[in-house]
Amino acid sequence: MRAKELMDKDFVYLNCNDGVVEVSKVMEEIRRFTCPVVNDDKQLVGWITSFDITRGLREGNEKISEIMSGYEEIATVHEMDPARKAVLLTANNKFVTVPVVNDNNQVIGMVRACDIVELLSDLYDIKVYKLYEAMQHQLKGVTWDELMAASALVSKKTTGQKISAKEYEENIMHSTFGEAIWATGGLEKFFAGLISVGEMVIARRVGNARK
Amino acid sequence: MRAKELMDKDFVYLNCNDGVVEVSKVMEEIRRFTCPVVNDDKQLVGWITSFDITRGLREGNEKISEIMSGYEEIATVHEMDPARKAVLLTANNKFVTVPVVNDNNQVIGMVRACDIVELLSDLYDIKVYKLYEAMQHQLKGVTWDELMAASALVSKKTTGQKISAKEYEENIMHSTFGEAIWATGGLEKFFAGLISVGEMVIARRVGNARK
Numbered sequence: 001m002r003a004k005e006l007m008d009k010d011f012v013y014l015n016c017n018d019g020v021v022e023v024s025k026v027m028e029e030i031r032r033f034t035c036p037v038v039n040d041d042k043q044l045v046g047w048i049t050s051f052d053i054t055r056g057l058r059e060g061n062e063k064i065s066e067i068m069s070g071y072e073e074i075a076t077v078h079e080m081d082p083a084r085k086a087v088l089l090t091a092n093n094k095f096v097t098v099p100v101v102n103d104n105n106q107v108i109g110m111v112r113a114c115d116i117v118e119l120l121s122d123l124y125d126i127k128v129y130k131l132y133e134a135m136q137h138q139l140k141g142v143t144w145d146e147l148m149a150a151s152a153l154v155s156k157k158t159t160g161q162k163i164s165a166k167e168y169e170e171n172i173m174h175s176t177f178g179e180a181i182w183a184t185g186g187l188e189k190f191f192a193g194l195i196s197v198g199e200m201v202i203a204r205r206v207g208n209a210r211k
Numbered sequence: 212m213r214a215k216e217l218m219d220k221d222f223v224y225l226n227c228n229d230g231v232v233e234v235s236k237v238m239e240e241i242r243r244f245t246c247p248v249v250n251d252d253k254q255l256v257g258w259i260t261s262f263d264i265t266r267g268l269r270e271g272n273e274k275i276s277e278i279m280s281g282y283e284e285i286a287t288v289h290e291m292d293p294a295r296k297a298v299l300l301t302a303n304n305k306f307v308t309v310p311v312v313n314d315n316n317q318v319i320g321m322v323r324a325c326d327i328v329e330l331l332s333d334l335y336d337i338k339v340y341k342l343y344e345a346m347q348h349q350l351k352g353v354t355w356d357e358l359m360a361a362s363a364l365v366s367k368k369t370t371g372q373k374i375s376a377k378e379y380e381e382n383i384m385h386s387t388f389g390e391a392i393w394a395t396g397g398l399e400k401f402f403a404g405l406i407s408v409g410e411m412v413i414a415r416r417v418g419n420a421r422k
Binding site: 001021024025027028031033050051053054055057058082083084087088090091092094095096112113114115116117118120121122123124126130131133134135137138139177178179181182187188189191192194195196198199202203206 | 212232235236238239242244261262264265266268269295298299301302303305306307323324325326327328329331332334335337341342344345346348349350388389390392393398399400402403405406407409410413417
C-alpha cells in the first residue's frame with residue numbers, strides 16, 4: 001500500500017496571504033487542526049496548526065505567512081512512499097496529519113492519524129471464520145465440518161476446556177482476528193493454533209487414506 | 212487490553228473559570244488540540260478543542276465555560292472498557308482524543324489517536340520469521356531448513372518467480388507481518404500461504420516416511 005492510497009484528498013490549501021482570522025474560521029468549519037500552505041503551483045511552502053492560529057489571533061498577526069512553520073520544518077511523504085512511512089511518522093512524532101506530495105512537491109493529500117486508526121483497526125476486524133475459509137480453500141478436499149471438529153479438539157488441548165465443533169463454529173463466526181490474538185496471547189500463538197488445526201486435519205486425512 | 216492500559220496520563224485539566232487566553236497558551240505549550248474541563252472533584256464537565264479556542268479568541272470570550280462543549284456532548288470510555296472501544300470511537304468519529312473516566316466520572320487519562328497508531332503499528336511490526344519460529348515449534352520435528360525449502364517452493368508456485376531457500380530466509384528475517392499481508396494481498400492470503408507451507412512440509416515428511 002502506498003501513501004496515496006491512504007491519504008485523505010478532502011483538505012484545504014492555504015495561501016501565504018490568507019488572513020489569520022479567515023483561516024481560523026475555515027479550520028473550525030472543516031474541523032481540521034492542521035493545513036498545508038502552498039504557492040500558486042500548489043507546492044508546499046508552509047504548515048499551519050491550530051496552535052499557530054491561536055498564537056496569531058492573540059498577537060494580532062494578519063497573514064498566514066507571519067505565523068506558519070517554514071517548509072524545512074515539515075515532514076512529508078511522497079505519494080509513492082509505502083503507507084507504512086506515514087504510519088511511522090505519525091506514531092513516532094505524535095503527528096495528527098502528514099502531507100503527501102508528488103514529484104513536483106505539490107500537496108495532493110493528507111494522511112490523518114484517525115484514518116490510520118480506521119485502516120489498522122479494520123484489518124484487525126476481520127472475522128476469524130474468514131481465515132478458516134481461506135484455510136479450507138487451501139487444504140483442498142477438507143470439509144468445513146472436519147475443520148471445526150479438528151479446531152474443537154485443538155482448542156480443548158490448549159485450553160483444557162471441552163468445546164463442541166458447533167460451539168467452536170459459533171465462536172469464530174463472531175470473534176475477530178483482533179480479539180483472537182488478544183485472547184490467545186499474541187500473533188505467534190494464534191498462528192500456531194491455526195497450524196495445529198491444519199496439521200490435525202491432514203493427519204486425519206492421511207490416516208483415513210491408509211485405512 | 213483495557214482503555215486504561217492504552218491511555219496517556221500526561222494531560223492537563225481545565226477549569227470552567229480558566230481564562231481563554233491563558234488556556235490557549237497552555238495548549239500551545241503542551242501541544243494538545245483537546246483538553247478536558249473538570250470540576251473541583253476532577254469530574255468531567257466539559258470539553259475544549261482548539262476550534263473552541265480560536266472562536267473564543269475571535270469573539271472575545273473570557274472564560275472556558277463560555278466556549279466549551281457540555282458534558283452531554285462528550286464521548287468517553289470507562290477505564291475498564293476494552294481498548295477496542297476507544298479505537299472504534301476514534302476511527303468512526305475521527306476523534307483526536309477520547310477521555311477515559313473512572314467509576315466516579317473523574318478523568319484519569321486520554322486515549323490519543325497517535326498512541327493508537329503506535330500500538331496497532333507495533334503489532335504489525337512483528338517480523339515474519341517469528342511466525343515461522345512459532346510454526347516450526349508447532350510442526351514438531353520439522354527443521355528450519357525444511358521449512359525454508361518448502362516456503363521457497365510455495366512462493367515460486369504463487370508468484371511464478373524462482374527463489375532459493377536462502378533468499379527466502381533473508382526475506383523473512385527483514386520483512387514484517389504488516390509488509391507481508393500487504394504484499395500477499397490480505398490476511399487471508401498470507402495465512403493461506405503459511406498453511407500451504409505447513410501442508411507441503413507434512414506431505415514431504417509423509418512421503419519420506421513411506422520410502
